[in-house]
Amino acid sequence: MTFKVQTTDIDLGDTPIENIFISDFMPMAHGTYVKVYLLGYKYAKDKDENINVDNRTIAKHLNIPLADVLNAWDFWETKGIVKKIYSETHDAEYGIEFLNLKQLYIDNIIRPQNNNYIKPYSASPDEIVESKNIPIINEMFNEIRLVIKRYITPNEYKRIYEWIENYNMSPEVIIRAFQFSLEKKNRRNLSFVEGIIRNWYADGITNIEKLDEYLSNRDEKFYRYNKVIRYLGLKGIASEPQKKYIDRWFDEWNFSMELVLRACDETTKISEVSFDYIDGILKNWYKDNVNSLEDVEKRNEEFKAGKQDKEEQPKKKYSPQKKKVYTQFHNFKQRTTKYSAEELEKKVRKNFEKKING
Incomplete structure (x- = not known):
């Protein structure tokens, strides 16, 4: 061939x-x-x-x-x-x-000829074994596995681990590089991800704070998705339904990041993270023209004050209704419309007096 x-x-x-x-x-x-x-x-x-x-x-x-x-x-x-x-x-x-x-x-x-040339760091087998006892490193590889959806080979493990030293990268930034590669380019291979990391390294991005600032200016939607997901303690990248929620909060209702994260704080009141619950909170804020954290606090204080006033109102004492006393006349059934009630009462009394006086 x-x-x-x-x-x-x-x-x-x-x-x-x-x-x-x-x-x-x-x-x-x-x-x-x-x-x-x-x-x-x-x-x-x-x-x-x-x-x-x-x-x-x-x-x-x-x-x-x-x-x-x-x-x-x-x-x-x-x-x-x-x-x-x-x-x-x-x-x-x-x-x-x-x-x-x-x-x-x-x-x-x-054949580097420059005396200042620094040979790239290469992790020894012992260092690789010891790294698995470091929680932040374990967390990094667990999240990477979620992104690439497969097992990480020993050679890949070594290569990724060396990025921390060779590019002075925090594990959080390395996780974000994998997420960015999948989200924006639909690529999961290590060479492509390393290209992204080299690019960020050249721009002086080595920690999560600088990366957030960089992405908020360069790729706002990816920044939003990732910021909300991480704030809620979720792993991996945002699902399509979650992206629709987040897009509505920012693009349709025009909330700031600080207000969205404040609404996310309300999920501590329920047993699990619920985008429906957060969406309901923000929907109410949108209807009430809540535009700042000060508006949120003012709204909460007004709600608490109203609730307290309601609790402090004196309860109405129970007073039993008086029973009606019915006379013989009340039980009298009118058989004709010829006499009025007063006339009938006079007639009855007259007849009663006649019987007594003989």
């Missing part, structure tokens, strides 16, 4: 891309940054010197703002795979030199 690539009658040109870029750098980058790199690389490979291109050319060709092009070069420069070449006359303008990725790999990995 052989593999062949069809050729054309006319050579329209090719742009070879190094596999190192595709395997190691492309997965960690935003799609726009990849497009900018590839188009710039294509222009760099073109042999026609009569064609003059710059960053504005790339922006126009990709139909994106110039700022996105400049941000892309800033990003790739931090990764160490391009170098900016500034003009002698205009400090604000610069060209781009694409560094040879194979040479970078040889210089920094295969």
Whole structure:
């Protein structure tokens, strides 16, 4: 069996891309940054010197703002795979030199010549065994298993554990990287997740506080889902029904994160976490125009005051109703409408007096 690539009658040109870029750098980058790199690389490979291109050319060709092009070069420069070449006359303008990725790999990995080169940390078998007795490490791997939905092999365990040292990453951030990879890219493989971690490391994100700040600006929905789920003490990523609830709280009812988390606190009054229960609380707050924590406290105090007033009201004493005393006349059944009640009473008394007086 052989593999062949069809050729054309006319050579329209090719742009070879190094596999190192595709395997190691492309997965960690935003799609726009990849497009900018590839188009710039294509222009760099073109042999026609009569064609003059710059960053504005790339922006126009990709139909994106110039700022996105400049941000892309800033990003790739931090990764160490391009170098900016500034003009002698205009400090604000610069060209781009694409560094040879194979040479970078040889210089920094295969035969490092820099005395400051630090060899990546490699955990020993004893360290791996001991790590399983550390609760926070066990928790990290339990949550990762929930995300990737399979058993973690010994080699994968070792590789993930080494990220803590090599990237100075907290276990919480590593968990979040797996969740982000699945949620946003539907990817579970370790190489892709490590690309995300390298990207965050380059941006100075090594703890959960910095990551929350970063995601709240870059990917607000993922930040919301994860923040609420973690606050409620749940594991894994938000389910689709849970996402619908959270979207309604923020997008439809426009609640802030602090108000949503305050409503989540109310779940301590019931035996288990219930999104229906939280939704009911927020629905009532929305109807009552509750817009701040101060509004919540004021509402609660008014409710307590009303309840206390109701409890302090004196209870009505029971007073038995007096029994009606019925006379002979009350039992008299009227057989005619000729006389009124008074006339009938006079008639009865007159007859009674006659009998007594003889």
